[in-house]
Amino acid sequence: MNAAKQSSRLHKGGHINRQKQLNFTFNGSLYQGYEGDTLASALLANDVHLIGRGMKFHRPRGILSAGPEEPNGLVKLGQGGREEPNARATTQPLYEGLVAESQNCWPSVKWDVGALLDFCSSLWPAGFYNKTFIWPNWHWYEHFVRRAAGLGTLPTEDDPDTxxxxxxxxxxxxxxxxxxxxxxxxxxxxxxxxxxxxxxxxxxxxxxxxxxxxxxxxxxxxxxxxxxxxxxxxxxxxxxxxxxxxxxxxxxxxxxxxxxxxxxxxxxxxxxxxxxxxxxxTGAIEQPVVFPNNDRPGIMLASAVVQYLNHYGVACGRNVAIVTNNDSAYQTAFDLHAAGIKIAAIIDSRPQCTSDSSQQAEALGIRVLFNAIPLNTVGRKRIRAVQVADCSTGKALTQLGKKGLIACDCLAMSGGWQPAVHLFSQARGKLRYDEKLAAFVPDQYPDNVRVVGRALAGRYEVKRFIPTFKPAKQWLDFQHDVTLQDIDIAVQEDYVSVEHLKRYTTTGMSVDQGKTSNINALTALAERTGKAIADVGTTTFRPFYMPVTLGTIAGRRRGALYAPTRQTPMHQLLKQAGAEFWDYGHWQRPAAYPQAQETLHAAMQREALAVRNSVGIYDGSPLGKIEVRGPDAAEFLNRLYINNVHSLKPGKARYGMMLDEKGIVIDDGIFVRLNESDFLVHTTSGNAEHILAWMEEWQQCEWPDLNVLIRSVTTQWANATISGPNARKVLEQLDSDIDLSNEDFPHMSFREGLFSNSNSDAEDVPVRIMRASFTGEMGYEINVPSSYGAALWQNLMTAGRAFEITPYGVESLMILRSEKGYLHVGADTDGRTIPDDIGWSGPIKNKQADFIGKRSLLLAEQQRQDRFQYVGIEPVNGQQELTMGSHIINSEMHSAPAESQGYVTSAFYSPNLNRWIALGLVKSGRARIGEGINIFHRGKTSPAKIVAPLFFDQEGGRLHV
Amino acid sequence: MLQITCPWCGPRNETEFSFGGESHIIRPVRPESISDRDWSDYQFLRENPKGTHYERWQHRFGCRQWINVARDTLSHEIYSVYPMGDPKPVFDRKEALL
Incomplete structure (x- = not known):
């Protein structure tokens, strides 16, 4: 491919480095520019004006501006994972090897099939979607409309950048x-x-x-x-x-x-x-002028034309027509003239200038036409001529020939200057409409914000003219293809609020956020509704001023860094043991330990059997552990737990429950009295942080008089839990100073002691053992300082070898606890569950003192008998699979619709009972134990029975051996 | 993003704090002796002023202390940060006390 010459580059001038030539491709053609160019200036230097296609009608579009306000010059930049849609050619610095492509066109920007839309564009006015795609319903059309809508396409590859x-x-x-x-x-x-x-x-x-x-x-x-x-x-x-x-x-x-x-x-x-x-x-943004067919390639802002000239040494045209409503564009004309570029005419919609600019122009031999406005333009892919009309009559100026045509290859327009007040408005500054400048300017300032320079006010008086003649479309919003005709329709349909107008016509709602369209749109609205522009007002300026990529907002928080992950001190050992890690909250924990060819389900079954038959080992390190210490610790906890805390003896543990002030169960767990004044509170793993904050809030905000110290020790202690009939035999092999006999250390008690270190020179290791169980088997939760966690696990595995000690995961534990009907707060309870719903009214009846949530339990609603209550569910056919989330319906109902009388909260196949078991919340559940029901799941029903939530070892004898 | 001056840690970004709702809500001393309506009011009835709002925040990713903040809901101006337990400071709108 031959590189085109930079035919529109002037021989001198500009702040570019002419020593450094850069190659780039646009739509597959190779071009050259210079260091210091933007993509836009380099394209214009190569006389490329046709950059893309309009979004709605696919009309040919060229560069309008030289800055971030650019509505037309959006390209697809880069390739592969670094591809960037909607990059502004006007702000993108040129670099060697840059690859850019036009958007919104097929098969090419020059021959775009979508442009057929333009020839029937009268069928697509404002509100078209709302009016057309309503029968029979929007979803019939959505797929096709979505394909046609939008700007650019998303890259498909992962972004390799950071x-x-x-x-x-x-x-x-x-x-x-x-x-x-x-x-x-x-x-x-x-x-x-x-x-x-x-x-x-x-x-x-x-x-x-x-x-x-x-x-x-x-x-x-x-x-x-x-x-x-x-x-x-x-x-x-x-x-x-x-x-x-x-x-x-x-x-x-x-x-x-x-x-x-x-x-x-x-x-x-x-x-x-x-x-x-x-x-x-932040400066000011020049606004376009509204006239028929004002969107052709080659029609540009006057400020851009002069910027390309003086900053980049580029001639946007060799015969430039100027259209203006203020004096600023005259300077553009003078600079172009000085660079040897012909000025076709200055077309000024005002009766005269506010300075001596027109005299200067005439002195240079430039033709100035006052009271004049373009009536039309000619040239589909590049402007060829402008037809000029008299502002007051709307008739072509016959002095220029029969049709009033002036030939040109570029039209530089200036519709006045709007200060870039976006940030000022976001800072809650108030604007005022300045009639002279025809712009919104800063008026009431927020504290500690100042505005300087052109952002404060434009320098030129502006007389804006919105034509009433309509031989062709007159663009307001180039990016969203909104025309003056759309404003007329909106006004006809009584959309007179600027906020409504914006949403109905979508003007200013594209990625440029109306930087070059809002002022013209609301001027038109004011004119059409006979209001003052100040009364029409502006729409709200919201962040962001410019589009921001999702990658930038995400920053480093992608992939593995998206959220923190936590691993226990035993992680590597668990991994070696075959753990399949799932995320539980932020913790990575073993779901189970599938061996060789085993499925996860088979592993869960094997592990749950092993615990009941001999002994299992479980990493309980993430269990929430909070120390509550001080003379008022017992009183403090007594106000948080539904249980009586004062009566707990040192060394003893108690299962407790906390409510919120509405009486809803928020957490359960075992709390331990270490000594008269110190307690150790265990929370569910997922709630550890929440309960700590809960305690702090009550202590600091409500009861600062209580002398209590609260601190989380969750990650200070690693926890290995052994459970099963042989648990004690395993633990006995570790050398500690704690008497493990059932008489001395019964279920629901707690001991602190020392493990003697096998290395005789090293210090002994502190250990905290709680005898408790979430499996229904004899269980010891053994805690050592985190740094000893891995050693503890290894020692227990060695000690347990003779008993075929089996590591079990969280999902296996879920089977075991379900067999016992031990509930899991958050799974077997929901946001309505009070203690009585799960069979815990006893402790409350026996407790005189007030506690959080107690008063709410006295409300009539909480006393109803038809509340959703915690029960067990057995399928009639034990091999019939049950699914969590299935609905409970009456036994005589076999299909939807049927009243949902509750739902299954936990469901597992029990390897110890060889059948399916489930737990659930069922309306009036306790009174219905023994009743037949149907379980509804995905359109199918299966018969089942409500039972007590306890399937295994009804007497609980296995806990106390 | 608000900047809240923690009395212990100094000026910090809002993202270090968690919001705790309206402050100076007194929990009834004897909840069982009050009516259902009063109990509901304590739990659910909150001010929603256009102007000064007295609220509490915890410096959760900092010193973990709860603090009171008097903030203008319109301008987000923070008039005062004061310890839990201190009485509500009174403001004459824009003329902050501090």
């Missing part, structure tokens, strides 16, 4: 590195204050770089040099302030390597900068 977040603090944060921002920074930095300046572009200087005045550039370079030399100043370029949040927190997205050349660091960095004072030097 993104990071960073916090920063400073005295002054200056948003905008144009002249106003740099000057402010320079002034503030002199006092030694910490100053940060962020600039969205790779180049410092903003619109100053579009100046043809060499003195401006010299001054800019001097100031920049000085700022770079100041230690208290941080300059961040390619960094856009995108959101202004509470208490002067500004989020800034920095493109760390906009040239995509270096992949060693993050691609983008999200800064969260907290500043004592924020200075907004």
């Amino acid at each position: 993104y990071s977040h960073r916090y920063a603090h400073c005295d002054y944060l200056i948003c905008g590195g144009g002249w106003a921002g740099l000057e402010a920074a320079h002034n503030m930095a002199k006092s030694g204050q910490r100053v940060m300046v962020v600039e969205q572009s790779a180049d410092w200087g903003g619109s100053l770089l579009a100046s043809s005045d060499q003195d401006d550039i010299t001054q800019l370079q001097k100031t920049l040099r000085e700022l770079h030399g100041m230690a208290n100043v941080t300059l961040l370029n390619s960094a856009t302030a995108v959101g202004f949040f509470d208490h002067n927190m500004v989020s800034v997205v920095e493109k760390v390597c906009p040239h995509h050349l270096d992949h060693s660091g993050p691609r983008e960095r999200l800064w969260k900068i907290r500043a004592t004072e924020v200075v907004l030097a």
Whole structure:
């Protein structure tokens, strides 16, 4: 492929490095540009104006602007995992090997089938979707509409780059590195204050770089040099302030390597900068002019045309027509003229200038037409001519020939300047409409925010003209393809609020958020409804100012770093034993230990059998452990537990339950009295953090008078639990100073002691053993300091070899505890369950003192007999599988609809009973024990029976041997 | 994002704290002696002011202390941070006491 010449590059001028030529491809063609170019300036240098297609009608579109406000010049950038949709050609620095493609077109940007839509565009006005796709229902159409809608396509490969977040603090944060921002920074930095300046572009200087005045550039370079030399100043370029949040927190997205050349660091960095004072030097955005067919390639903002000229040395056209409603575009004309570019005419909708600009133009021989507005434009893929009309009559200016046509290859328009007040508004600043400037300007300031430069107010008086003639579509929002006609329809249909108008026509709702369309749209709305623009108001400016990639928001929190994972001290040993790890909360725990060819289900069955037949070992380290110490510890816990805490003797353990103030069960577990004043509270593993916070809140906020110290020791102690008829025989082989006999150390008691270390030089190891059980078998929960956890596990495995000690996982434990009907809070209870529902009214009746949630249990609702109660469920056919979540229905009901009378909360195949068992919450369940029911699951029913929630060892004798 | 000045740790980001709702809600001393309605009010009835809101936060990823915060719900301005148990400071709207 031959590289095209940079035919529109001027021989001199611009702040580009002509020594460094860069190759890039656009839609498969090879082009060249220079270092310092943006993709847009390089394309324009190659006279490429046709960049993409409109979103709705697929009309040919070209570059409109030279900045982040660009609505048309969106391309697919890069390839593979680094592909980026909707990249702005106007802000993307050029780099060697850049690959870009047009979007929204097929088969190519020049020949796009979708453009057929444009020829029947009158069928697709505002509200089209809402009115058309309603019969028989939207879902019939959704698939096709979604395919046609949207901008660009998502990359399909994983993004190989990293993104990071960073916090920063400073005295002054200056948003905008144009002249106003740099000057402010320079002034503030002199006092030694910490100053940060962020600039969205790779180049410092903003619109100053579009100046043809060499003195401006010299001054800019001097100031920049000085700022770079100041230690208290941080300059961040390619960094856009995108959101202004509470208490002067500004989020800034920095493109760390906009040239995509270096992949060693993050691609983008999200800064969260907290500043004592924020200075907004965000500049102003030039607005387009509304006239028929104002969206053709070659029709550009006047400020962009002059920026491409003076900043990049690019001629956007050789015969440029200027359309304006203010004096600023005259300077564009003068600079173009000075560069030898022909000015076809200046078409000014005002009766005269506010300065002597028109005299200057005439002195240069430039034709100026007042009271004039384009009536139409010619040229589908590039503008060829503009037809000029008289503003007041709407008739073609016959002085220019019969049709009023002026030939041109570029049209530079200026519809006035809107200060970029986005951040100011996000900071809750209030705006005022300035009639003279025809713009919304900052009015009431939030604390510690200032605005400087053009963000404060435009420099030019503007007289905006919205035509009433409609020979063709007049675009307001180029990106979302919203036209003046759509505003007319909305107004006809009584959408007179600007917020409604926006949503009905979707104007300003695309990725550019209406930076070049909102002002024209609400001017049109004001005119059509006969209101003042100030009364129409603006829509709300919300973060983000510019689109932010999901990767940047996620930062490092992807893949393995998405959430923290926790592993117990025994993790490696469990892994060697064949553990299949599942996530339980943040903990990685063994679900079971499938051996060789074994399925997980078979492993669960084998492990559950082994515990009942001999002995099993379980890693209970994640169990929540909270120490509550102090003279008032007993009283404190007595207020939290439904149980009587005062009566518990030192060395004893008790099963307890906590409620919230609504009487709902929030946690259960065993609490231990270590001595008169100290307690050890066990919580369910998933609730450890929540219960700690719960205790702290009550202690600090409600009962600060209680002398209590609360601390979590969950991860200080590793826990290996052995369970089964041979558990004691295993534990006896470990040398400790604790008497393990059933008489001395019965079920529900607790001992502290020492394991003697096999290495005689080393110190003995503290151990805490709780005799308790969640399996229904004799059980010892053995706790040692975490660093000894792995050693403890190894020693128990060695000691248990003679008894074929079997590691069992969480899911195997679930079978065992279900056989015993031991409930699992959160699985067998829900957000309505009170103690009586699970058969725990006894402790409450016997407890005189108040506790959290007690009063709520007295409410009539909590006394009802038809509440959902905890019961066991047995299928009539024991081999009939039961599923968690199945609904309970009456025995005479066999299909839906049927009243749900509860649901199955736990269901397992019991290897010890050789049949399916289940637990559930059933309406009036306790009174219905023995009753036949049907279980409804996925359209099928199967017969079952309500039973007491206890299937194995009814007397509980196995616990007390 | 709010910046809350923890009396023990200094100015910290909101993300270090967890919100605990309205403060200065007194738990009835003898819950069993009050009516169902009063009990419900204690549990559920909360102020929803446009203006100064007295609320409590825990510096959960910090010193874990609960603190009281007087915050303007309109401007998010924080007028005062004060220890649990201290009485409600009174503000004349924008003219903060501190």
